[in-house]
Amino acid sequence: MTRWYGLPLAALLILLVLILPADLSQTRLFLLAAPLELALVLALLCLGGRVARWVLAAVLSLLGMLKLADLAMISALGRPFNPLADLTLIDAAFRLLSGSFGTGTAFGAGLAAVLLAVGIVVAMVWATGVWARGPWQHRPAAVAVVLLAVLPAAFADDTTGGSGRYLMARFELVWRTGVELRDLRAAATRDPFLGQAGMLAAIDRDVLVIFVESYGRSSFVSPYYAERHLATLRRAQVDLAAKGLAMRSGFLNSPTQGGQSWLAHASVANGLRIGDQAAYQAVLASGRQSLFHHARRMGFATAAVMPGITRPWPEATHMGFDRVLGAADLGYHGQPFDWVTMPDQFTLAAMDRLLLARSPRPRMMVQVALLSSHAPWTPLARMLPWDQIGDGTEFDVMARSGERPEVIWRDPERVRASYREALDYSLQAVTSYAARHSGDAPLILILGDHQAAPGIALDGGTDVPLHVIGPPELIERTAAWGLQPGLIPSSDLKALPMEGLRDLILGGFDAGAVPCRAADPTSQERC
Structure with a gap:
């Protein structure tokens, strides 16, 4: 009953x-x-x-x-x-x-x-x-x-x-x-650059593809972030120009927001929009030739600098990297910044020490995934003179300072403030690194992987910035992609599809070729 x-x-x-x-x-x-x-x-x-x-x-x-x-x-x-x-x-x-x-x-x-x-x-x-x-x-x-x-x-x-x-x-x-997924597997088998000769021949130097964690359009359109981040970019723009470097910038539309950075990395590398884990696994299994496979075929040595990799990464064998440097390989002996294994400045210095300082060596194409602007955004790192970067223990005072994540994350306003500071540090680190190498400048592509989570980003959708820095003759080729001069593109500039960047790079730097225009990612013709 x-x-x-x-x-x-x-x-x-x-x-x-x-x-x-x-x-x-x-x-x-x-x-x-x-x-x-x-x-x-x-x-x-x-x-x-x-x-x-x-x-x-x-x-x-x-x-x-x-x-x-x-x-x-x-x-x-x-x-x-x-x-x-x-x-x-x-x-x-x-x-x-x-x-x-x-x-x-x-x-x-x-x-x-x-x-x-x-x-x-x-x-x-x-x-x-x-x-x-x-x-x-x-x-x-x-x-x-x-x-x-x-x-x-x-x-x-x-x-x-x-x-x-x-x-x-x-x-x-x-x-x-x-x-x-079925359509993606079919698209992965169609590559207009397979077997093509002369790609990237106009590039006589290293190429660095540097992802800045959680760097989105909100840094340009949200007043709370733009006031701080655009000031940093303006200072960097003046410094880089004084050192003879050219810059162009725009926006890309990322397939993800708030996390899953590897989907953005894979979309750029493979020239396909990879929006979830199932698509990621499907592309890895397809045998698709990534940007790094093609670069290797054109005579570049390839590498990935991944301070967020703390466990075995078997997927890397399908990505076209000759060498992968995870957290344990970069020589950091300082205290971790909670989830963030090491500050961005150390990561960039370690790349120089382990990869780029060797001589003689071939040109290199390197993917770098920076971490300092990754949640939980506490404790916060700050810039040191580059000649003071050693084994990482010089950052220990910073790593032990500040409040614990469980304290910061009780207040959404404090979370946003910490995110703003952490991302500003990342922008300082990467632009300072570019200026430091102006004497024999690599071609540097700096891009966000995704926006922060919606409640933190405040505005900007799923778009992320793209900055290309290097010698004027190479940077001028990217004008045809729709990129604007300098580090600060118009806040309303239309974003290119992130997955189109691979083909823009491969088609835009042939020796003597007409620079590649913004590609239609659905087209099977070479751009």
């Missing part, structure tokens, strides 16, 4: 899953649609009994967990959770939490997530069971009337949406992801 409070409590639990928004901006849609959907669920339970109970318990449990996953993903990465592509991110999230807030916090968060999922399942199994065993199970005619009244309203075109349409959209996303 069901106790008197069982039916309303069970209905309330089901209603809570139905009104839970997947995106806080769409809360009203779920609130308005939930009463209709609740009536439909209860009618199905009354009519279907035990069979309906188990089916609906599974659907409602899945619905609750998907919505919670969406809330987490949208707040962190600015996009909903993709069941087909994002399950592998659990390990990356655990390592980030562990490095920033401690292993105990990471395990606690993981345990809370598991308990929450189990709690949803238990609650839905109990709630659907209560209604399936209700006293009206022998009155199918009355239930059918309720069902017939609810069904047309629940699926009418003018309804406000809600959980039913949300689930349909999730299934559509999974199906669409499968189609996109």
